[in-house]
Amino acid sequence: MKILTSSEHAGRKAGLNDEPNISARYLYARFTALGYQPFYQSFEFKTGFFSTAKGHNVIATLPCSATQCDANIVITAHFDHLGGQPSSYYAGANDNASGTSTLLFLAQSLKLINRRHSVTFVATDAEENGLYGAKHFVNELDVNKRTILNINLDMLVPNKRNRLYVLHSKKTKSAVALLKQQPTESLRVKIVNSRYKMQRLMDNPRIDWHKASDHYAFAKENIPYLYFGIGEDKNHHTKRDTLESLDFSRFQLVVKFINNFMVELLDTPLEATN
Template sequence: MASQLQKDMQMLTSKAHAGRKAGGSEGPNVSAQYIHQRFEQLEYQPFYQSFEFKTGFFSTAKGHNVIATLPCTVAPCEANIVITAHYDHLGGQPSSYYAGANDNASGTSTLLLLAQSLKQVNRRHTVTFVATDAEEKGLYGAKHFVNELEVNKQTILNINLDMLAPNKRNRLYVLHSKQTKFAVELLKKQPSESLRVKIVNSRYKMQRLMDNPRIDWHKASDHYAFAKENIPYLYFGIGEDKNHHTKRDTLESLDFSRFQLVVNFINNFMVGLLDTPLEATN
């Protein structure tokens, strides 16, 4: 799995993907096509969910989420868990582009790894994997996905993955909303090896831990689209990154061994969560 994780990271940050900018084409771009193909390789039946988003006062562009579903293995099937990771970034040209390795090739590659590993485990819940587009433009892909949900109460939890490669502090933050008590208790029991996991229950605590009052972490990524519809979330991320939204956010700038610790931690947590009955998750 580590080898495939590296391959996905290498591809998503490559010159061919040129920064994964949202809205650059009418149809799914090369990054969306790659994610779709990877789901197909894993024997899913993925589909594109297309939407329009604003790019100015009088202009719009097209975005394309890539979605795949993993059914439960236990009857009766419990409510749906949605795992999100945005694949879009700031773009550029093949000669000079924003690779977006941590933001958010790391989350997208982890999403694909989970799509592979969770096929092999006991599942009381259906899992919907959503690689969202146009997060950088205003969470448009996640907002569209949530708006298209037939009945919100059928989705019990959002797991959002955004910037997962730790720096030297080796920290992973998990910001959670209300109504996630059992999931958080399960998280606290999860072995983390040398990874320093900080479980945080409010945006204000995140701001204090970061010593930065400017960022509202509750609204900082796709989980906010779910929160607005009262769908609980767990947001996994490393917090601030000095290379964020710069051309220094490359594969070479990451510590892959630390990233692998995060991926293993999230994977093991998800294995346990999927085997947890619905009534225990709130």
């Protein structure tokens, strides 16, 4: 998170040039250091009525380790943010260096366990511009490699309310059952089955959480999702979203909770997640 929020990365804005930016290259190097063979998935996205730019997802795959493999699970976290200059930039610590760092942690920890499912780790680009990286990834999915579930990680460091929300779509009954079995310690986990309940819990009808992040690209193609996030953050899309604004003891609880859940989920049979 220190590296992703540093002045060298200057806010991780998507589409500044045609080549993968420093943040994408860093993630590629991190996946490589963890023993993966990552690749860039490049795409064009709109920046205006008559202008486009290039984004670059960073993708790594983890095969199943069982004799009989079940369907694929995709874990996403967008690494892009609002940009700026090295002297003054949007660090995007919670949004979404937190989710991206957790993605890398899972890429490390899930290698060590038994896996009925293969896993695709996708650090998406251009989420802030309109979920373009996730949309492109979904459009390019291999029809012969069934994706059963998207786990989307976006803004994971709780505020003083110490809440983590998990918004889930339909056809996630068994995954949600596993979630409810996980110890939460002092973390207050709210498992939510609709955008309307999310709006009521936050007393804010303006945000459609079903469409608020990369999981929506999967939902449009009828791929079930679990979206992990803290909901609203007073520092969201401001220059106050820095490492200094975050409570890392709460963040560690979130990462531990998600990791424990993923360990069990990957050892759950295909039919149990439908």
